Amino acid sequence: MASTEEAVRTGESTLQELARRHLWMHFTRMSAYRDHEVPIIVRGDGCYVWDEHGKRYLDALSALFCVNIGHGRADVVQAGADQAKELGFFTNWSYAHPRAIELAARIASLAPGDLNRVFFTSGGSEAVESAYKLARQYHKLTGKPNKTKLIAREIAYHGTSMGALSATGITSLRQPFEPLTPGDHHVPNTNTYRLPDGISESWFAESIAEKIEFEGPDTVAAVILEPVQNAGGCFTPPDGYFERVREICDEYDVLLISDEVICAWGRLGEWFGAIKYDYLPDMITTAKGITSAYAPMGAVIASERVFAPFQTGTHSFTHGFTFAGHPVCSAIAMANLDVFEREGILENVRANEGKFREMIEGLRDIPIVGDVRGTGYFLAIELVKDQESKETFDDEECETLLRGFLSGELYRRGLICRADDRGDPVIQLSPPLIAGPEQFAEIEEILRSVLTEAGERMHVHSGTGHFAVRPGV
Numbered sequence: 001m002a003s004t005e006e007a008v009r010t011g012e013s014t015l016q017e018l019a020r021r022h023l024w025m026h027f028t029r030m031s032a033y034r035d036h037e038v039p040i041i042v043r044g045d046g047c048y049v050w051d052e053h054g055k056r057y058l059d060a061l062s063a064l065f066c067v068n069i070g071h072g073r074a075d076v077v078q079a080g081a082d083q084a085k086e087l088g089f090f091t092n093w094s095y096a097h098p099r100a101i102e103l104a105a106r107i108a109s110l111a112p113g114d115l116n117r118v119f120f121t122s123g124g125s126e127a128v129e130s131a132y133k134l135a136r137q138y139h140k141l142t143g144k145p146n147k148t149k150l151i152a153r154e155i156a157y158h159g160t161s162m163g164a165l166s167a168t169g170i171t172s173l174r175q176p177f178e179p180l181t182p183g184d185h186h187v188p189n190t191n192t193y194r195l196p197d198g199i200s201e202s203w204f205a206e207s208i209a210e211k212i213e214f215e216g217p218d219t220v221a222a223v224i225l226e227p228v229q230n231a232g233g234c235f236t237p238p239d240g241y242f243e244r245v246r247e248i249c250d251e252y253d254v255l256l257i258s259d260e261v262i263c264a265w266g267r268l269g270e271w272f273g274a275i276k277y278d279y280l281p282d283m284i285t286t287a288k289g290i291t292s293a294y295a296p297m298g299a300v301i302a303s304e305r306v307f308a309p310f311q312t313g314t315h316s317f318t319h320g321f322t323f324a325g326h327p328v329c330s331a332i333a334m335a336n337l338d339v340f341e342r343e344g345i346l347e348n349v350r351a352n353e354g355k356f357r358e359m360i361e362g363l364r365d366i367p368i369v370g371d372v373r374g375t376g377y378f379l380a381i382e383l384v385k386d387q388e389s390k391e392t393f394d395d396e397e398c399e400t401l402l403r404g405f406l407s408g409e410l411y412r413r414g415l416i417c418r419a420d421d422r423g424d425p426v427i428q429l430s431p432p433l434i435a436g437p438e439q440f441a442e443i444e445e446i447l448r449s450v451l452t453e454a455g456e457r458m459h460v461h462s463g464t465g466h467f468a469v470r471p472g473v
């Protein structure tokens with residue numbers, strides 16, 4: 001048993017001591033907290049959060065791409081409390097309840113085309129896992145039982161459960177758990193900043209057709225893509241990309257899954273990323289902003305075509321999760337969507353995304369800033385050794401740059417954002433959708449000074465092409 005008295009005696013906060021002893025944080029090197037404080041966030045309001053010492057931070061990541069309407073919304077919480085009093089829980093296994101029904105209908109009304117059938121989950125990985133299984137069962141029921149494979153993109157993150165992980169294209173996340181669900185295959189993502197010489201952007205979509213041909217069209221169930229790929233740093237699709245991907249999927253009878261765990265619910269200024277890029281997937285997977293993270297929830301939104309084999313006869317989608325469509329989460333999601341509509345959240349993104357982009361573009365004069373990309377309230381800055389040659393940092397340098405300096409320094413300076421090297425090193429920004437010029441200016445000020453210092457520490461100089469790591473940095 002941890003002793004709280006012991007923690008008080010040593011002058012450490014009780015929470016710090018208990019966190020170190022008992023809280024196993026996700027994707028976290030726990031050893032890092034032997035000598036450093038665990039960052040403990042205790043309160044949030046709007047675009048800001050406060051730690052246990054009362055220090056304020058600008059949450060330019062919406063916690064983890066999810067607190068879309070901002071922190072501290074008592075009205076949204078109240079909707080959950082009211083629902084808990086009326087019906088705290090009932091399941092969606094064979095039963096329905098009013099909030100899940102209302103929410104499913106509302107989501108269907110916002111989703112593109114005939115994506116009318118909503119299968120709830122408790123989060124994003126469960127949504128991807130469910131879509132993958134649904135694709136397989138759909139093909140089995142429609143007379144194509146060998147269509148089992150899933151095509152995803154390199155460096156994309158689609159979640160951690162074994163099926164979702166097999167779609168995830170990040171080697172370091174996959175290797176510890178191999179063998180994964182068999183049948184996953186990966187194609188290039190839409191990294192136009194590093195498009196190989198002599199290759200045109202049409203190659204991105206054509207590589208999907210090539211992969212389907214190579215694997216055998218009769219064996220491929222689905223292609224899963226984010227509208228804007230998060231991991232690697234906000235890779236947007238080139239013009240015509242999704243139009244061509246849709247054609248390819250139709251040609252080979254392969255289902256198109258739009259993984260919108262991040263890209264839905266206003267992140268790109270529309271309800272869904274597929275609306276922004278004008279394509280119609282067969283399924284959308286979503287989570288995060290559906291409740292603005294006031295409760296855990298996700299969903300697969302399927303087209304009438306995908307639902308059809310389950311509509312008649314004795315078939316059911318033999319899959320489910322106890323808590324999916326939880327009444328309290330559903331009520332919170334409804335209240336969240338009320339805020340979106342009442343307070344013009346999408347309109348705020350549309351009105352301000354240009355200013356946000358302009359502010360980040362303004363950082364290009366800092367020698368370590370190689371690229372700025374993304375859209376809506378979802379931007380990334382790629383860091384390079386040399387702006388001209390685009391030379392990137394190796395693993396050891398990334399360790400020095402990101403973990404040795406940037407992550408800690410940005411936090412120390414009061415800015416929560418993400419320094420990520422799952423692909424080439426990037427800083428990612430994804431502020432609450434209520435943010436505006438005041439927050440952009442704060443982000444700019446902190447980033448400018450921290451990135452300038454990062455460049456100096458790594459000896460990145462403008463225009464010289466010179467780079468050297470200073471020993472001991």
Ligand code: PLP
Pocket residue numbers: 123124125126128157158159160226230259260261262287288
């Ligand atoms: N898919 C995408 C595109 C994501 O960004 C994430 C999480 O960030 C997931 C799936 C997994 O979602 P969760 O962490 O809710 O399981």
